Amino acid sequence: MLSIDNLQASVADKPILRGISLEIKAGEVHAIMGPNGSGKSTLSNVLAGRENVRVTGGKVTYRGKDLLAMEVEERAREGVFLAFQYPVEIPGVGNVYLLKAALNAQRKHRGLPELDAMDFLALVKDKMKLMEMNESMLYRAVNEGFSGGEKKRNEILQMAVLEPHLSILDETDSGLDIDALKIVANGVNSLRSPERSMILVTHYQRLLDYIQPDFVHVLAGGRIVRSGGPELAHELEREGYAWIGDAQSQTVAAQ
């Protein structure tokens, strides 16, 4: 599904990612954990194609294609989805309007007929039940006046409607209370399938109680310093990220 090979990237000429390699197969869920400033969000952004991140080396192959050569919307249409850490508000643009425009742009790209209003509404209402969202949210402006939890649920609703191949969830658990977290996790879990892969970017282990990852990677100083199974997350929860300082200085010393 996704193969990241020695990826290096800078933001405002400051190197943030210093050589990341990662292999994600179809159906797998990978958690990327790490302290603040370790480059987690930069990794999400570079995969989605954000312009302020400059790739300085390495390559990323997505379903056999050079991901980094693709435009932002092309990546989206090819099935790459980013659930934003801070979803933006778009005043005056109805949630339902955005969703329909997005879905139909993607369907068009895949050579599928566009959905008409009736079929689309039936689909989206179905997905809203899953996310325990009130239908009135469809007709409100995108994220405008939404609570933090509502915004995150709205992100997952978009993911459920768009049915991406690769989902990147950037700190989706931040700012969620436990009930909202369960609903979000439930939505994400329902989308797990052998054809679909996910990257969960998170600071805390809490999310992983509800969404069981296949692999956990620890990112620090722009590199993956450790990889393991779900048990690694528990270890981090117990011991924090303090040990990373040592591990990092050892890596640097070794070079």
Added chain:
Amino acid sequence: MNSVPDTLEEFISQEYQHGFETLIDADEIPRGLSEDTVRLISARKNEPDFLLQWRLDAFRRWLKMTPPTWSNVHYPPIDYQDIIYYSAPRSQKDGHKSLEEVDPELLKTYEKLGIPLHERAILAGVAVDAVFDSVSVATTFKDKLAEVGIIFCSFSEAVQHHPDLVRQYLGTVVPVQDNFYAALNSAVFSDGSFVYIPPGVRCPMELSTYFRINAKNTGQFERTLIIADQGASVSYLEGCTAPMRDENQLHAAVVELVALDDAKIKYSTVQNWYPGDKEGRGGIYNFVTKRGDCRGARSHISWTQVETGSAITWKYPSVVLRGEESVGEFYSVALTNHRQQADTGTKMIHIGKNTRSTIVSKGISAGYGQQAYRGLVRVARSAIGARNHTQCDSLLLGDRCQAHTYPYIEVKNNSATVEHEASTSRIGEDQLFFCRQRGIDTEDAVSMIVNGFCKEVFKELPMEFAVEAQKLLGVSLEGSVG
């Protein structure tokens, strides 16, 4: 990804769509402006003496006036002797009687602009007065409207057939000496639309005027006068286009609205004059005075404008709230792209008790666009319990455009409530990235975000116009984003 623009930068540039010219034999008077020009225009139109005297008075006052310099727009001085003040399609010289007599070339022109003048082809429920350069070429549904006593005709016709009404109301809302351009218009105006809605009549269809500047080196000086008598109501639309030309052309119109007791006038404009090219060559100077007078108690005047065209826009549709409990509204979307400049806003003058006004202004700047909102809310000592709410938002696309807000608030009594909210935002690269990440391309995303921004104003427009306005914004913004 060749043709698809990714960034706001690439997005902001499509060509003006109404830039064609109609080749038609025109009856023009020589360039230049003098008392003789004024007399000549008046004579061509066979006007009664009171109107000639009125024009001459305006002209003499104008000679002593200077163009306003307080607005935030910049242009070289206009040579008023280099303008042709009257140009009429020759075939129209004697005025029009019926659609059958209208020159087919003219009908074709309006057809091309999407304004069919054949009544059967017209969108149900819209009557049109078409003004071509200096004269009105056709007015549709006139007879049907006359059945309920409504007068809808060209200004010239009103002068001939309803001189008393013209005399009673002309210049009572915008006096001849009001400002430099209004005085100029009063001296040389050639045509425009006239509407009178008798007491208690709700106008059964939308009335509209479509203004077209065609001839070269010509100024368009039209005059519109709308009177809604007691308990009457009317919705009026105005559209404007012009050919693409390298030189600037002056459009200095005056619109006067009078609403008597319990009357309601809704005036909507979609202004799409030629804006000039990307480097700022050519385009219309749109220097317009529009004012409504809520003369009667509980009267209501509402201005809605979508301003996407013109090289320079200088325009402040205003409402004088004289009648008790009268209501004034101003809803505006103004867009400046490339080198366009706009200084626009409104004045709400509260005189009567418990008068209310609402201002919603949405300014969008892209490219090197310059935009200012300038608004005055004045509450007189007599306006006990007056209320105003102003909301003024600016949206910037790219980093070379500018938006300014100049609110003036003068309150002379302490029972008034005046609220002003203002915001400036940049079309977020964040918003754009979000939309693109969902698979929507830049062009559609910008148009979606901008239309969302303007929604409060668009919902005030009549249906067909709202659709038109949305499309226009999309087109005007193409090639704008940064």
